[in-house]
Amino acid sequence: MWDTFIVNPLINALLFLYRLLGGNFGLAIIVFTILIRLITYPLTASSTNSMKKMQELQGSKEWKDLSKKYAKDKEKMQAEQMKLLQASGANPLGGCLPMLIQLPIMIGLYQSILNVIPSTPLQLFSFSQRIYAFFPVSLIPLSKTFLWMNLAQPEHLTIPGLPFPIPVLAILVLITSWVSQRIIPMMTTDAQSGQTNLIMNIFMVLLFTNISLSLASGLSLYFVATNLITIVQYMMMGRVAWRQVYSISPGAPSAK
Amino acid sequence: MNSRPAAIAVLGLVSVLLAACSAGAANQSWPGLALKGDMGYLAHNHFVSAVNLATGQKAWQYPEKADTKLLFYADPLLDSKGDLVAATYNGSVFKLDPASGALKWKHDGDGGKIIAPLAEAPGGDYYASSESGDLLIFDSATGALKTKIHLGKAFAWGAMAADAQRLYVATIEHEVYAVNFQSGKTDWSLDVGGSIAGGITLAEGKLYVGTFAGKVIALDAQSGQTLWDAKADGWVWQAPVAAGDSVFAADLSGTLRALSPSDGAPQWNQKLGAPLQAAPAVDGGLVFIGTTAGTVRAYSAADGAQKWEQTLEGGVFGTLRVFGGKLLITVNGSKYQLAALAPDTGSIAWTYVEPA
Numbered sequence: 161m162w163d164t165f166i167v168n169p170l171i172n173a174l175l176f177l178y179r180l181l182g183g184n185f186g187l188a189i190i191v192f193t194i195l196i197r198l199i200t201y202p203l204t205a206s207s208t209n210s211m212k213k214m215q216e217l218q219g220s221k222e223w224k225d226l227s228k229k230y231a232k233d234k235e236k237m238q239a240e241q242m243k244l245l246q247a248s249g250a251n252p253l254g255g256c257l258p259m260l261i262q263l264p265i266m267i268g269l270y271q272s273i274l275n276v277i278p279s280t281p282l283q284l285f286s287f288s289q290r291i292y293a294f295f296p297v298s299l300i301p302l303s304k305t306f307l308w309m310n311l312a313q314p315e316h317l318t319i320p321g322l323p324f325p326i327p328v329l330a331i332l333v334l335i336t337s338w339v340s341q342r343i344i345p346m347m348t349t350d351a352q353s354g355q356t357n358l359i360m361n362i363f364m365v366l367l368f369t370n371i372s373l374s375l376a377s378g379l380s381l382y383f384v385a386t387n388l389i390t391i392v393q394y395m396m397m398g399r400v401a402w403r404q405v406y407s408i409s410p411g412a413p414s415a416k
Numbered sequence: 417m418n419s420r421p422a423a424i425a426v427l428g429l430v431s432v433l434l435a436a437c438s439a440g441a442a443n444q445s446w447p448g449l450a451l452k453g454d455m456g457y458l459a460h461n462h463f464v465s466a467v468n469l470a471t472g473q474k475a476w477q478y479p480e481k482a483d484t485k486l487l488f489y490a491d492p493l494l495d496s497k498g499d500l501v502a503a504t505y506n507g508s509v510f511k512l513d514p515a516s517g518a519l520k521w522k523h524d525g526d527g528g529k530i531i532a533p534l535a536e537a538p539g540g541d542y543y544a545s546s547e548s549g550d551l552l553i554f555d556s557a558t559g560a561l562k563t564k565i566h567l568g569k570a571f572a573w574g575a576m577a578a579d580a581q582r583l584y585v586a587t588i589e590h591e592v593y594a595v596n597f598q599s600g601k602t603d604w605s606l607d608v609g610g611s612i613a614g615g616i617t618l619a620e621g622k623l624y625v626g627t628f629a630g631k632v633i634a635l636d637a638q639s640g641q642t643l644w645d646a647k648a649d650g651w652v653w654q655a656p657v658a659a660g661d662s663v664f665a666a667d668l669s670g671t672l673r674a675l676s677p678s679d680g681a682p683q684w685n686q687k688l689g690a691p692l693q694a695a696p697a698v699d700g701g702l703v704f705i706g707t708t709a710g711t712v713r714a715y716s717a718a719d720g721a722q723k724w725e726q727t728l729e730g731g732v733f734g735t736l737r738v739f740g741g742k743l744l745i746t747v748n749g750s751k752y753q754l755a756a757l758a759p760d761t762g763s764i765a766w767t768y769v770e771p772a
Binding site for chain 2: 279280281282283288289297298300301
């Protein structure tokens with residue numbers, strides 16, 4: 161079900177782009193990522209607006225007054241906060257629901273990139289079972305070369321004179337993952353949640369960097385492209401928190 | 417509001433999802449198989465194992481402990497002196513004593529993948545096709561890399577074939593090359609219009625390949641001229657098998673077909689309803705074939721009449737061979753990796769589970 165409705169259509173769309181772009185798989189990944197992000201832009205915008213609304217509410221005097229008033233009665237405080245949320249029309253799930261809807265698409269995209277550059281016999285067999293009958297098989301094997309990279313292998317750039325190769329894409333993934341996560345204004349102003357957000361940010365950045373060091377560089381290219389698009393999207397929405405990017409303290413409030 | 421439990425839950429979910437996705441990318445293949453005397457030699461994942469064909473019991477394994485850097489893919493080569501030679505996905509080559517599994521020599525690869533089985537030249541050297549597009553030529557006595565022949569982008573995923581003059585290399589990049597052992601030059605090459613994943617068959621001066629473009633093609637080994645081609649219903653993964661008055665080819669649409677070796681005219685075909693990745697085996701007037709869904713069938717080679725059917729756990733990938741009175745089948749996606757069946761009835765004699 162998952163493969164039939166998510167991964168396989170994405171694989172074939174990627175192949176369509178590959179063909180359209182003259183057999184350049186790196187370009188196909190970048191264009192495909194841009195297209196997917198454009199299609200899901202309304203969800204991203206909705207999520208951001210919802211987060212903004214929540215953040216404004218949580219920074220309001222009424223909210224703070226409630227926190228103070230019911231500091232010793234958490235249950236009552238939450239009930240009152242919920243009333244305030246309902247009155248203001250803000251939805252506490254409004255920020256994460258659109259993101260949750262996007263999640264399967266992002267995971268499907270991730271899996272489709274992994275599947276479309278088979279480098280082992282079993283991967284190639286799996287690939288053969290996923291492509292639609294009208295795809296011209298004369299295009300197989302797909303060209304995996306993009307700039308200096310073999311997109312089916314982890315990327316390392318060897319620079320003459322340097323005794324060790326440089327994992328350029330992994331470094332780009334690390335930087336862009338950090339920036340793309342930290343420029344998103346924090347939804348909450350309390351220190352505990354800020355700490356949790358920071359831990360999540362660091363965890364995700366390290367996870368993506370580790371994946372980039374060990375898996376096909378086609379995936380790293382996707383990570384870099386999607387991170388850059390996220391940054392551009394938030395910049396276009398005027399909702400960036402540059403101070404958070406340069407800070408590893410949890411409490412940096414959002415800034416425009 | 418406390419967001420810590422939610423954050424931990426999201427972290428956990430993302431970790432599990434990404435771990436699952438990453439696991440799917442692990443290098444893997446079905447077992448390779450070589451047969452000699454009363455032993456079968458299985459090359460798969462991190463081991464080469466020797467299996468007693470009478471009992472299905474392991475005689476030895478190499479290495480003793482799994483080395484996760486080693487991934488054995490292809491059928492090992494049993495050379496003219498009886499030694500066993502196996503290559504790994506990272507380009508390393510191992511020569512083993514088939515009686516004990518003792519290492520005779522090892523060539524450390526440079527990371528360039530080797531997927532196809534090695535081939536032995538008339539002089540005894542071993543030839544390997546590397547992802548770099550090079551044919552690597554190893555000294556059989558020492559394992560030293562003697563030289564390389566660069567074939568452009570050519571990379572073989574399936575078995576090469578050799579006669580006294582040439583090595584025939586069928587590549588995933590659509591080309592077939594005839595490399596002259598004497599000169600080291602390419603006598604001829606031909607673009608067949610589709611990827612060749614399963615290697616090349618040489619029989620009575622003719623070469624046979626199957627392509628992802630859905631064709632079975634016969635070439636003249638001497639000149640490289642196309643003698644005939646026949647259409648299949650889907651990707652042809654493995655090299656066709658020439659036996660008697662027929663050439664047998666299986667495709668991923670699930671069709672097994674018998675063709676005339678002289679002009680490719682269809683003799684009969686059978687549809688099995690699931691992809692046929694493995695090459696058929698022919699013996700005693702029967703053709704044996706297995707699907708990736710685990711169905712194994714025997715047909716009459718003469719007219720395609722079905723003789724028996726058996727179902728294996730997992731799927732049939734790679735090899736079916738009749739040897740020592742047994743039909744030996746390499747299996748993927750099952751708890752066992754090798755199954756031995758009775759060729760006349762299809763009953764399962766034993767199954768072999770490789771070391772963990």
